[in-house]
Amino acid sequence: MAEKTFIVRIKRQQRADESVRWEEYELRYRPHMNVIICLRDIAERPFTRGGVESTPVSYDANCLEEVCGACAMLINGTARQACTALVDDLEKPIRLEPLTKFPLIRDLVVDRSKMFEDLKRTHCWIPIDGTYNIGEGPRMAPAVQEKGYPLARCITCGNCLEVCPKVNSNDSFVGAAIVSQVRLFNMHPTGAMHSAERLDALMGPGGIAECDNAQNCVKACPKGIPLTESLAAVNGQVLVHAVKSWLRGE
Amino acid sequence: MSAATAESKTSYILDKLQSLSGVIPIGAYLLDHLWSNSYALVSIEKYNQVSGDLQTVPWRIALEAAVLWIPILFHSLYGFYIWSKGKSNALSHPWMSNWMYLLQRWTGLIAFVFIGWHLYTERFGGHGVTRYAGVAEDMANPLYVAAYIIGVVACSFHLGNGLWNFACKWGIAITPKAQRAAGWFGALVGVSCTLAGIVIVLGFHYAWFPLGGYVQ
Ligand code: HEM
Ligand code: SF4
Ligand code: FES
Numbered sequence: 294m295a296e297k298t299f300i301v302r303i304k305r306q307q308r309a310d311e312s313v314r315w316e317e318y319e320l321r322y323r324p325h326m327n328v329i330i331c332l333r334d335i336a337e338r339p340f341t342r343g344g345v346e347s348t349p350v351s352y353d354a355n356c357l358e359e360v361c362g363a364c365a366m367l368i369n370g371t372a373r374q375a376c377t378a379l380v381d382d383l384e385k386p387i388r389l390e391p392l393t394k395f396p397l398i399r400d401l402v403v404d405r406s407k408m409f410e411d412l413k414r415t416h417c418w419i420p421i422d423g424t425y426n427i428g429e430g431p432r433m434a435p436a437v438q439e440k441g442y443p444l445a446r447c448i449t450c451g452n453c454l455e456v457c458p459k460v461n462s463n464d465s466f467v468g469a470a471i472v473s474q475v476r477l478f479n480m481h482p483t484g485a486m487h488s489a490e491r492l493d494a495l496m497g498p499g500g501i502a503e504c505d506n507a508q509n510c511v512k513a514c515p516k517g518i519p520l521t522e523s524l525a526a527v528n529g530q531v532l533v534h535a536v537k538s539w540l541r542g543e
Numbered sequence: 544m545s546a547a548t549a550e551s552k553t554s555y556i557l558d559k560l561q562s563l564s565g566v567i568p569i570g571a572y573l574l575d576h577l578w579s580n581s582y583a584l585v586s587i588e589k590y591n592q593v594s595g596d597l598q599t600v601p602w603r604i605a606l607e608a609a610v611l612w613i614p615i616l617f618h619s620l621y622g623f624y625i626w627s628k629g630k631s632n633a634l635s636h637p638w639m640s641n642w643m644y645l646l647q648r649w650t651g652l653i654a655f656v657f658i659g660w661h662l663y664t665e666r667f668g669g670h671g672v673t674r675y676a677g678v679a680e681d682m683a684n685p686l687y688v689a690a691y692i693i694g695v696v697a698c699s700f701h702l703g704n705g706l707w708n709f710a711c712k713w714g715i716a717i718t719p720k721a722q723r724a725a726g727w728f729g730a731l732v733g734v735s736c737t738l739a740g741i742v743i744v745l746g747f748h749y750a751w752f753p754l755g756g757y758v759q
Contacts, residue, residue, distance in 0.1 A: 370635055456636050458629040458644060497551040502558035505629060506708045507644035509636055521711065522718055529714020535555065 297322040300342065300386035301331050303350055309397040316350075317342040317386070328368060328375035328389065329354050332401075350389075351400035359515055362448030365392055365455070366401050372455040374515050375401075392455045405451050411467040412449075415494040417474040419484045430483035437480055444477040444523065446516040453510035453520060465499030469510035472501055473523035479530065492527075492534040501531050557621060562712055564618040565705045568610045573702055577739045584746045584754040587675045598672050619655045626651070643704050650701040657694030675747075682747035695740030703733020 301318045319342045320334050329352075336349035354364040357376045364375040367390040369383060380387065395403035412418075421427070433441075447470055454460040454468035475491045478484035495501045504524050511520040579597060582590045600606060626648045633641045664681065665673055681687050710716035710725035745751060752758075 458631050461630045464628045496555045498554060500555060502555045505625065505644060506711050508640035509638060512638055519719065521722060525711045525714050525717040528712055529717065532714055
Protein backbone atom coordinates (compact mmCIF):
# COMPACT_ATOMS: atom_id res chain seq x y z
CA MET A 294 0.00 0.00 0.00
CA ALA A 295 1.37 3.42 -0.95
CA GLU A 296 2.37 5.63 1.95
CA LYS A 297 0.30 8.72 2.59
CA THR A 298 2.40 11.83 1.95
CA PHE A 299 1.96 15.58 1.71
CA ILE A 300 3.91 18.51 0.31
CA VAL A 301 5.61 21.36 2.18
CA ARG A 302 6.84 24.40 0.24
CA ILE A 303 9.47 26.51 1.97
CA LYS A 304 10.84 29.92 1.14
CA ARG A 305 14.58 29.72 1.64
CA GLN A 306 17.26 32.35 1.75
CA GLN A 307 20.81 31.85 2.92
CA ARG A 308 21.11 35.50 3.87
CA ALA A 309 18.84 38.53 3.62
CA ASP A 310 20.78 39.83 0.62
CA GLU A 311 20.70 36.51 -1.21
CA SER A 312 18.04 35.64 -3.76
CA VAL A 313 14.96 33.70 -2.71
CA ARG A 314 14.57 30.02 -3.56
CA TRP A 315 11.43 27.94 -3.03
CA GLU A 316 11.90 24.28 -2.18
CA GLU A 317 9.31 21.53 -2.11
CA TYR A 318 9.52 18.53 0.16
CA GLU A 319 7.34 15.44 0.15
CA LEU A 320 6.93 14.17 3.70
CA ARG A 321 5.51 10.96 5.12
CA TYR A 322 2.23 11.64 6.88
CA ARG A 323 1.69 10.56 10.49
CA PRO A 324 -1.29 11.59 12.60
CA HIS A 325 -0.93 14.65 14.89
CA MET A 326 2.17 16.05 13.17
CA ASN A 327 2.92 19.75 13.63
CA VAL A 328 4.99 22.05 11.43
CA ILE A 329 8.09 21.66 13.64
CA ILE A 330 7.97 17.88 13.04
CA CYS A 331 7.92 18.61 9.30
CA LEU A 332 11.05 20.74 9.63
CA ARG A 333 12.74 18.00 11.69
CA ASP A 334 11.85 15.39 9.07
CA ILE A 335 13.47 17.60 6.46
CA ALA A 336 16.58 18.05 8.61
CA GLU A 337 16.80 14.26 8.89
CA ARG A 338 16.59 13.75 5.14
CA PRO A 339 17.12 17.04 3.29
CA PHE A 340 16.18 15.84 -0.20
CA THR A 341 13.72 17.96 -2.17
CA ARG A 342 10.75 16.50 -3.97
CA GLY A 343 12.84 16.27 -7.14
CA GLY A 344 15.41 14.17 -5.22
CA VAL A 345 18.00 16.95 -5.13
CA GLU A 346 20.05 17.05 -1.95
CA SER A 347 19.62 20.31 -0.05
CA THR A 348 20.45 21.49 3.47
CA PRO A 349 18.37 21.38 6.65
CA VAL A 350 16.04 24.38 6.91
CA SER A 351 16.97 26.89 9.62
CA TYR A 352 14.17 27.65 12.03
CA ASP A 353 13.72 28.78 15.62
CA ALA A 354 11.84 26.72 18.21
CA ASN A 355 12.28 25.89 21.80
CA CYS A 356 9.34 25.09 24.09
CA LEU A 357 7.12 23.29 21.53
CA GLU A 358 4.10 24.30 23.61
CA GLU A 359 3.46 27.91 22.59
CA VAL A 360 5.09 29.60 25.54
CA CYS A 361 8.48 30.72 24.24
CA GLY A 362 7.38 32.56 21.11
CA ALA A 363 10.43 31.52 19.08
CA CYS A 364 8.72 29.58 16.28
CA ALA A 365 6.55 32.36 14.78
CA MET A 366 6.43 32.21 10.97
CA LEU A 367 4.01 32.59 8.08
CA ILE A 368 2.15 29.32 7.60
CA ASN A 369 -0.03 29.41 4.51
CA GLY A 370 0.30 33.18 4.75
CA THR A 371 -0.90 33.38 8.36
CA ALA A 372 1.41 34.63 11.11
CA ARG A 373 1.34 31.93 13.79
CA GLN A 374 3.37 29.55 15.91
CA ALA A 375 4.71 26.51 14.08
CA CYS A 376 4.59 24.29 17.15
CA THR A 377 0.81 24.57 17.44
CA ALA A 378 0.13 24.43 13.70
CA LEU A 379 -1.11 20.87 13.15
CA VAL A 380 -0.63 19.31 9.74
CA ASP A 381 -4.09 17.74 9.99
CA ASP A 382 -5.66 21.21 10.10
CA LEU A 383 -3.60 22.85 7.36
CA GLU A 384 -4.41 23.18 3.70
CA LYS A 385 -1.88 21.29 1.54
CA PRO A 386 0.61 21.98 0.17
CA ILE A 387 1.75 23.73 3.33
CA ARG A 388 3.56 26.98 2.59
CA LEU A 389 6.20 28.20 5.07
CA GLU A 390 7.75 31.67 4.96
CA PRO A 391 9.67 33.77 7.48
CA LEU A 392 7.96 36.75 9.16
CA THR A 393 8.36 39.80 6.94
CA LYS A 394 8.49 42.63 9.46
CA PHE A 395 11.77 41.63 11.08
CA PRO A 396 15.28 41.43 9.57
CA LEU A 397 15.87 38.00 8.05
CA ILE A 398 18.72 35.92 9.38
CA ARG A 399 18.30 32.74 7.38
CA ASP A 400 15.43 30.63 5.98
CA LEU A 401 12.67 30.86 8.62
CA VAL A 402 14.78 32.61 11.27
CA VAL A 403 14.32 36.33 11.82
CA ASP A 404 15.86 38.77 14.25
CA ARG A 405 13.17 39.95 16.66
CA SER A 406 15.48 42.00 18.88
CA LYS A 407 13.48 45.13 17.89
CA MET A 408 10.85 43.97 20.36
CA PHE A 409 13.39 43.54 23.13
CA GLU A 410 14.90 46.94 22.41
CA ASP A 411 11.44 48.52 22.51
CA LEU A 412 10.61 46.79 25.80
CA LYS A 413 13.74 48.37 27.23
CA ARG A 414 13.02 51.74 25.64
CA THR A 415 9.56 51.77 27.22
CA HIS A 416 10.87 50.72 30.64
CA CYS A 417 8.94 47.45 30.66
CA TRP A 418 10.38 46.05 33.82
CA ILE A 419 9.96 46.68 37.53
CA PRO A 420 13.00 47.90 39.45
CA ILE A 421 13.06 45.93 42.68
CA ASP A 422 16.37 47.16 44.04
CA GLY A 423 18.43 50.30 43.95
CA THR A 424 21.99 50.51 45.19
CA TYR A 425 20.45 49.24 48.41
CA ASN A 426 17.49 47.06 49.28
CA ILE A 427 14.37 49.16 48.76
CA GLY A 428 12.17 46.74 50.65
CA GLU A 429 8.84 45.18 49.87
CA GLY A 430 6.44 46.82 47.50
CA PRO A 431 2.72 47.30 48.04
CA ARG A 432 0.48 44.27 47.62
CA MET A 433 -1.38 43.72 44.41
CA ALA A 434 -5.16 43.57 44.67
CA PRO A 435 -6.65 40.30 43.39
CA ALA A 436 -8.81 42.21 40.91
CA VAL A 437 -5.68 43.78 39.40
CA GLN A 438 -3.93 40.39 39.32
CA GLU A 439 -6.84 39.04 37.37
CA LYS A 440 -6.62 41.84 34.82
CA GLY A 441 -2.85 41.59 34.61
CA TYR A 442 -2.56 37.84 34.15
CA PRO A 443 -3.83 37.66 30.57
CA LEU A 444 -1.41 40.45 29.61
CA ALA A 445 1.46 38.60 31.27
CA ARG A 446 0.97 35.69 28.89
CA CYS A 447 2.65 37.56 26.01
CA ILE A 448 5.39 35.40 24.48
CA THR A 449 6.97 38.18 22.36
CA CYS A 450 6.34 36.10 19.26
CA GLY A 451 5.79 39.19 17.10
CA ASN A 452 2.69 37.96 15.28
CA CYS A 453 0.84 41.13 16.29
CA LEU A 454 3.58 43.24 14.71
CA GLU A 455 3.66 41.08 11.59
CA VAL A 456 -0.01 41.78 10.77
CA CYS A 457 0.03 45.49 11.70
CA PRO A 458 -0.12 47.89 8.71
CA LYS A 459 1.76 50.49 10.75
CA VAL A 460 4.71 48.23 11.58
CA ASN A 461 6.88 48.41 8.46
CA SER A 462 10.10 49.90 7.19
CA ASN A 463 8.49 53.39 6.87
CA ASP A 464 7.40 53.57 10.46
CA SER A 465 8.97 52.98 13.83
CA PHE A 466 5.75 51.95 15.65
CA VAL A 467 6.58 49.72 18.63
CA GLY A 468 3.50 47.56 18.05
CA ALA A 469 0.68 46.23 20.19
CA ALA A 470 2.72 43.79 22.31
CA ILE A 471 4.88 46.55 23.77
CA VAL A 472 1.92 48.84 24.46
CA SER A 473 0.19 45.97 26.22
CA GLN A 474 3.27 45.36 28.37
CA VAL A 475 3.31 49.04 29.33
CA ARG A 476 -0.27 48.57 30.49
CA LEU A 477 0.74 45.50 32.51
CA PHE A 478 3.66 47.20 34.23
CA ASN A 479 1.66 50.37 34.91
CA MET A 480 -0.98 48.19 36.52
CA HIS A 481 1.48 46.70 38.95
CA PRO A 482 1.63 48.67 42.23
CA THR A 483 5.44 48.85 42.20
CA GLY A 484 5.59 49.25 38.44
CA ALA A 485 3.17 52.16 38.66
CA MET A 486 5.89 54.19 40.37
CA HIS A 487 7.59 54.42 36.98
CA SER A 488 4.52 54.84 34.81
CA ALA A 489 5.49 58.39 33.79
CA GLU A 490 8.67 57.10 32.14
CA ARG A 491 6.73 54.49 30.16
CA LEU A 492 4.09 56.99 29.08
CA ASP A 493 6.74 59.53 28.07
CA ALA A 494 8.44 56.90 25.95
CA LEU A 495 5.14 56.06 24.24
CA MET A 496 4.65 59.76 23.48
CA GLY A 497 7.89 59.78 21.54
CA PRO A 498 8.63 58.58 18.00
CA GLY A 499 7.12 55.18 17.22
CA GLY A 500 4.83 55.62 20.20
CA ILE A 501 1.16 55.00 20.71
CA ALA A 502 -0.11 57.72 18.39
CA GLU A 503 1.17 55.62 15.48
CA CYS A 504 -1.60 53.10 16.12
CA ASP A 505 -4.30 53.62 13.48
CA ASN A 506 -6.73 51.09 14.86
CA ALA A 507 -6.72 48.46 12.09
CA GLN A 508 -7.17 46.01 15.00
CA ASN A 509 -5.36 43.16 13.26
CA CYS A 510 -3.09 42.53 16.24
CA VAL A 511 -5.81 41.12 18.46
CA LYS A 512 -6.83 38.60 15.79
CA ALA A 513 -3.28 37.34 15.27
CA CYS A 514 -2.29 36.92 18.93
CA PRO A 515 -1.89 33.21 19.76
CA LYS A 516 -2.36 33.94 23.46
CA GLY A 517 -5.69 35.70 23.10
CA ILE A 518 -4.37 38.88 24.73
CA PRO A 519 -6.94 41.73 24.63
CA LEU A 520 -4.58 43.96 22.64
CA THR A 521 -7.17 46.46 21.40
CA GLU A 522 -8.27 46.97 24.98
CA SER A 523 -4.65 47.56 26.01
CA LEU A 524 -4.11 50.01 23.16
CA ALA A 525 -7.22 52.02 24.08
CA ALA A 526 -6.42 51.96 27.80
CA VAL A 527 -2.82 53.10 27.29
CA ASN A 528 -3.96 55.69 24.75
CA GLY A 529 -6.08 57.19 27.53
CA GLN A 530 -3.19 57.02 30.02
CA VAL A 531 -0.79 58.75 27.64
CA LEU A 532 -3.36 61.44 26.87
CA VAL A 533 -4.05 62.23 30.53
CA HIS A 534 -0.32 62.22 31.22
CA ALA A 535 0.34 64.53 28.25
CA VAL A 536 -2.34 67.02 29.27
CA LYS A 537 -1.23 67.02 32.90
CA SER A 538 2.45 67.55 32.06
CA TRP A 539 1.49 70.31 29.65
CA LEU A 540 -0.67 72.11 32.23
CA ARG A 541 2.13 71.87 34.77
CA GLY A 542 4.61 73.13 32.21
CA GLU A 543 6.80 70.04 32.54
CA MET B 544 14.96 57.84 30.90
CA SER B 545 13.66 61.34 31.54
CA ALA B 546 10.74 63.16 30.02
CA ALA B 547 10.43 62.94 26.25
CA THR B 548 12.15 65.86 24.58
CA ALA B 549 10.05 68.64 23.10
CA GLU B 550 11.09 67.63 19.61
CA SER B 551 10.06 64.02 20.08
CA LYS B 552 6.62 65.05 21.36
CA THR B 553 5.83 67.00 18.20
CA SER B 554 4.64 63.97 16.25
CA TYR B 555 2.41 62.91 19.15
CA ILE B 556 0.78 66.34 19.23
CA LEU B 557 0.35 66.48 15.45
CA ASP B 558 -1.15 62.97 15.37
CA LYS B 559 -3.59 63.92 18.10
CA LEU B 560 -4.53 67.18 16.38
CA GLN B 561 -5.15 65.33 13.10
CA SER B 562 -7.43 62.95 14.95
CA LEU B 563 -9.24 65.68 16.89
CA SER B 564 -9.69 67.93 13.85
CA GLY B 565 -11.62 65.12 12.14
CA VAL B 566 -14.28 65.34 14.86
CA ILE B 567 -14.02 69.00 15.87
CA PRO B 568 -14.39 71.10 13.82
CA ILE B 569 -14.65 69.08 10.58
CA GLY B 570 -17.07 66.35 11.70
CA ALA B 571 -19.19 68.84 13.62
CA TYR B 572 -19.30 71.05 10.54
CA LEU B 573 -20.38 68.15 8.32
CA LEU B 574 -23.37 67.60 10.63
CA ASP B 575 -24.14 71.32 10.71
CA HIS B 576 -23.82 71.55 6.93
CA LEU B 577 -26.27 68.71 6.37
CA TRP B 578 -28.58 70.34 8.90
CA SER B 579 -28.64 73.75 7.23
CA ASN B 580 -28.98 72.22 3.77
CA SER B 581 -31.94 70.20 5.00
CA TYR B 582 -33.89 73.47 4.82
CA ALA B 583 -33.95 72.77 1.08
CA LEU B 584 -36.40 69.99 1.96
CA VAL B 585 -38.69 72.51 3.68
CA SER B 586 -39.14 75.26 1.15
CA ILE B 587 -37.27 77.50 -1.25
CA GLU B 588 -37.93 80.61 0.87
CA LYS B 589 -36.71 78.95 4.07
CA TYR B 590 -33.58 77.66 2.30
CA ASN B 591 -32.75 81.05 0.86
CA GLN B 592 -33.31 82.72 4.20
CA VAL B 593 -31.09 80.26 6.12
CA SER B 594 -28.32 80.15 3.55
CA GLY B 595 -28.49 83.91 3.16
CA ASP B 596 -28.01 84.29 6.92
CA LEU B 597 -25.10 81.88 6.92
CA GLN B 598 -23.42 83.59 4.01
CA THR B 599 -23.61 87.03 5.53
CA VAL B 600 -22.09 86.28 8.93
CA PRO B 601 -19.57 88.89 10.10
CA TRP B 602 -15.88 88.01 9.73
CA ARG B 603 -16.95 85.39 7.21
CA ILE B 604 -13.57 84.77 5.57
CA ALA B 605 -11.69 84.64 8.89
CA LEU B 606 -14.31 82.33 10.34
CA GLU B 607 -14.28 80.00 7.35
CA ALA B 608 -10.49 79.90 7.33
CA ALA B 609 -10.19 79.18 11.04
CA VAL B 610 -13.00 76.68 11.36
CA LEU B 611 -12.97 75.04 7.94
CA TRP B 612 -10.19 75.59 5.47
CA ILE B 613 -7.17 75.38 7.76
CA PRO B 614 -8.47 72.37 9.74
CA ILE B 615 -9.52 70.52 6.56
CA LEU B 616 -6.22 71.23 4.86
CA PHE B 617 -4.26 70.16 7.93
CA HIS B 618 -6.38 67.04 8.52
CA SER B 619 -6.10 66.02 4.86
CA LEU B 620 -2.46 66.75 4.21
CA TYR B 621 -1.36 65.21 7.48
CA GLY B 622 -3.82 62.39 6.76
CA PHE B 623 -2.05 61.67 3.48
CA TYR B 624 1.22 61.60 5.38
CA ILE B 625 -0.23 59.10 7.91
CA TRP B 626 -1.55 57.04 5.01
CA SER B 627 1.90 56.99 3.41
CA LYS B 628 3.44 55.56 6.58
CA GLY B 629 1.14 52.53 6.69
CA LYS B 630 1.19 49.51 4.40
CA SER B 631 -2.28 48.09 4.08
CA ASN B 632 -2.54 44.31 4.05
CA ALA B 633 -6.31 43.86 3.79
CA LEU B 634 -5.95 41.39 0.90
CA SER B 635 -3.77 38.98 2.86
CA HIS B 636 -5.53 39.61 6.19
CA PRO B 637 -9.14 40.30 5.19
CA TRP B 638 -10.57 41.13 8.61
CA MET B 639 -13.38 43.66 8.74
CA SER B 640 -11.51 46.28 10.79
CA ASN B 641 -8.60 45.93 8.36
CA TRP B 642 -10.91 46.77 5.43
CA MET B 643 -12.18 49.72 7.48
CA TYR B 644 -8.59 50.92 7.85
CA LEU B 645 -8.21 50.86 4.06
CA LEU B 646 -11.64 52.41 3.41
CA GLN B 647 -10.91 55.21 5.90
CA ARG B 648 -8.02 56.23 3.67
CA TRP B 649 -9.77 55.92 0.29
CA THR B 650 -12.92 57.70 1.51
CA GLY B 651 -10.61 60.44 2.82
CA LEU B 652 -9.13 60.80 -0.66
CA ILE B 653 -12.60 60.88 -2.28
CA ALA B 654 -13.73 63.43 0.33
CA PHE B 655 -10.68 65.57 -0.42
CA VAL B 656 -11.37 65.65 -4.17
CA PHE B 657 -15.09 66.14 -3.60
CA ILE B 658 -14.66 68.98 -1.10
CA GLY B 659 -12.21 70.73 -3.43
CA TRP B 660 -14.64 70.52 -6.35
CA HIS B 661 -17.63 71.41 -4.16
CA LEU B 662 -15.86 74.54 -2.88
CA TYR B 663 -14.87 75.50 -6.40
CA THR B 664 -18.37 75.13 -7.84
CA GLU B 665 -20.53 76.33 -4.93
CA ARG B 666 -18.35 78.68 -2.91
CA PHE B 667 -15.78 80.38 -5.11
CA GLY B 668 -16.98 79.84 -8.63
CA GLY B 669 -20.15 81.32 -10.07
CA HIS B 670 -22.79 82.46 -7.64
CA GLY B 671 -20.83 83.91 -4.69
CA VAL B 672 -23.95 83.80 -2.58
CA THR B 673 -25.75 80.50 -3.06
CA ARG B 674 -29.49 80.47 -3.57
CA TYR B 675 -31.88 77.59 -4.07
CA ALA B 676 -32.24 78.24 -7.78
CA GLY B 677 -28.50 78.14 -8.37
CA VAL B 678 -28.02 74.81 -6.60
CA ALA B 679 -31.10 73.33 -8.27
CA GLU B 680 -29.72 74.35 -11.65
CA ASP B 681 -26.50 72.42 -10.93
CA MET B 682 -28.43 69.47 -9.54
CA ALA B 683 -30.51 69.17 -12.68
CA ASN B 684 -27.42 67.57 -14.18
CA PRO B 685 -27.40 63.83 -13.42
CA LEU B 686 -23.59 63.87 -13.35
CA TYR B 687 -23.74 66.37 -10.49
CA VAL B 688 -26.22 64.15 -8.68
CA ALA B 689 -23.94 61.13 -9.09
CA ALA B 690 -20.86 63.06 -7.95
CA TYR B 691 -22.70 64.40 -4.91
CA ILE B 692 -23.95 60.99 -3.90
CA ILE B 693 -20.44 59.56 -4.12
CA GLY B 694 -19.07 62.51 -2.14
CA VAL B 695 -21.78 62.29 0.52
CA VAL B 696 -21.32 58.52 0.96
CA ALA B 697 -17.54 58.91 1.24
CA CYS B 698 -17.70 61.78 3.76
CA SER B 699 -20.39 60.03 5.83
CA PHE B 700 -18.52 56.73 5.95
CA HIS B 701 -15.31 58.54 6.80
CA LEU B 702 -16.97 60.43 9.66
CA GLY B 703 -18.84 57.38 11.01
CA ASN B 704 -15.82 55.09 10.94
CA GLY B 705 -13.67 57.99 12.15
CA LEU B 706 -15.83 58.39 15.25
CA TRP B 707 -15.22 54.73 16.07
CA ASN B 708 -11.48 55.22 15.54
CA PHE B 709 -11.57 58.32 17.66
CA ALA B 710 -13.34 56.59 20.54
CA CYS B 711 -10.67 53.86 20.55
CA LYS B 712 -7.71 56.16 20.04
CA TRP B 713 -8.60 58.62 22.79
CA GLY B 714 -9.24 55.94 25.37
CA ILE B 715 -12.99 56.67 25.42
CA ALA B 716 -14.11 53.15 24.40
CA ILE B 717 -11.72 50.73 26.07
CA THR B 718 -13.27 47.27 26.45
CA PRO B 719 -14.28 45.26 23.35
CA LYS B 720 -17.89 45.77 24.38
CA ALA B 721 -17.47 49.55 24.56
CA GLN B 722 -15.63 49.54 21.23
CA ARG B 723 -18.46 47.59 19.65
CA ALA B 724 -20.94 50.12 21.00
CA ALA B 725 -18.79 52.96 19.63
CA GLY B 726 -18.80 51.14 16.29
CA TRP B 727 -22.58 51.02 16.25
CA PHE B 728 -22.73 54.69 17.20
CA GLY B 729 -20.39 55.53 14.32
CA ALA B 730 -22.48 53.41 11.97
CA LEU B 731 -25.62 55.25 13.06
CA VAL B 732 -23.99 58.63 12.38
CA GLY B 733 -22.61 57.43 9.05
CA VAL B 734 -25.88 55.98 7.81
CA SER B 735 -27.88 59.01 9.00
CA CYS B 736 -25.55 61.42 7.20
CA THR B 737 -25.65 59.31 4.04
CA LEU B 738 -29.45 59.23 4.02
CA ALA B 739 -29.81 62.93 4.81
CA GLY B 740 -27.28 63.86 2.13
CA ILE B 741 -28.90 61.74 -0.56
CA VAL B 742 -32.39 63.01 0.25
CA ILE B 743 -31.15 66.62 0.04
CA VAL B 744 -29.50 65.99 -3.33
CA LEU B 745 -32.66 64.33 -4.67
CA GLY B 746 -34.73 67.16 -3.19
CA PHE B 747 -32.84 69.67 -5.32
CA HIS B 748 -32.96 67.43 -8.37
CA TYR B 749 -36.72 66.85 -8.28
CA ALA B 750 -37.71 70.16 -6.58
CA TRP B 751 -39.11 67.95 -3.87
CA PHE B 752 -40.04 69.33 -0.42
CA PRO B 753 -40.84 66.32 1.79
CA LEU B 754 -40.32 68.28 5.04
CA GLY B 755 -42.45 71.23 3.98
CA GLY B 756 -45.61 69.94 5.63
CA TYR B 757 -45.96 72.88 8.04
CA VAL B 758 -45.34 75.57 5.46
CA GLN B 759 -48.66 77.06 4.36
C1 HEM C 1 -15.54 65.49 5.25
C2 HEM C 1 -14.32 65.73 5.67
C3 HEM C 1 -13.65 64.87 6.71
C4 HEM C 1 -14.13 64.48 7.93
C5 HEM C 1 -15.48 64.80 8.53
C6 HEM C 1 -13.11 63.67 8.54
C7 HEM C 1 -13.22 63.09 9.76
C8 HEM C 1 -12.32 62.22 10.30
C9 HEM C 1 -12.44 61.61 11.59
C10 HEM C 1 -13.56 61.82 12.58
C11 HEM C 1 -11.36 60.81 11.76
C12 HEM C 1 -11.05 59.95 12.95
C13 HEM C 1 -9.96 60.49 13.75
C14 HEM C 1 -9.06 59.40 14.22
O1 HEM C 1 -8.59 58.59 13.42
O2 HEM C 1 -8.83 59.39 15.42
C15 HEM C 1 -10.59 60.89 10.57
C16 HEM C 1 -9.42 60.17 10.36
C17 HEM C 1 -8.69 60.20 9.21
N1 HEM C 1 -8.88 61.07 8.15
FE1 HEM C 1 -10.44 62.32 7.92
N2 HEM C 1 -12.05 63.57 7.70
C18 HEM C 1 -12.35 64.28 6.56
C19 HEM C 1 -11.54 64.44 5.46
C20 HEM C 1 -10.36 63.74 5.25
C21 HEM C 1 -9.57 63.89 4.10
C22 HEM C 1 -9.88 64.81 2.93
C23 HEM C 1 -8.49 63.05 4.24
C24 HEM C 1 -7.39 62.87 3.24
C25 HEM C 1 -6.88 61.75 2.95
C26 HEM C 1 -8.63 62.37 5.50
C27 HEM C 1 -7.76 61.42 6.01
C28 HEM C 1 -7.91 60.78 7.21
C29 HEM C 1 -7.09 59.70 7.69
C30 HEM C 1 -5.90 59.07 6.96
C31 HEM C 1 -7.57 59.34 8.93
C32 HEM C 1 -7.11 58.20 9.80
C33 HEM C 1 -6.07 58.60 10.74
C34 HEM C 1 -5.75 57.46 11.65
O3 HEM C 1 -6.30 56.36 11.51
O4 HEM C 1 -4.92 57.70 12.52
N3 HEM C 1 -9.77 62.83 6.10
N4 HEM C 1 -11.18 61.76 9.70
S1 SF4 D 1 0.84 40.25 22.19
FE1 SF4 D 1 0.30 38.20 21.41
S2 SF4 D 1 0.91 38.30 19.23
FE2 SF4 D 1 1.90 40.03 20.22
S3 SF4 D 1 3.94 39.30 20.78
FE3 SF4 D 1 2.62 38.95 22.59
S4 SF4 D 1 1.83 36.87 22.34
FE4 SF4 D 1 2.68 37.46 20.35
S1 FES E 1 8.45 26.54 20.07
FE1 FES E 1 7.95 27.88 21.71
S2 FES E 1 6.20 28.86 20.92
FE2 FES E 1 6.57 27.37 19.41
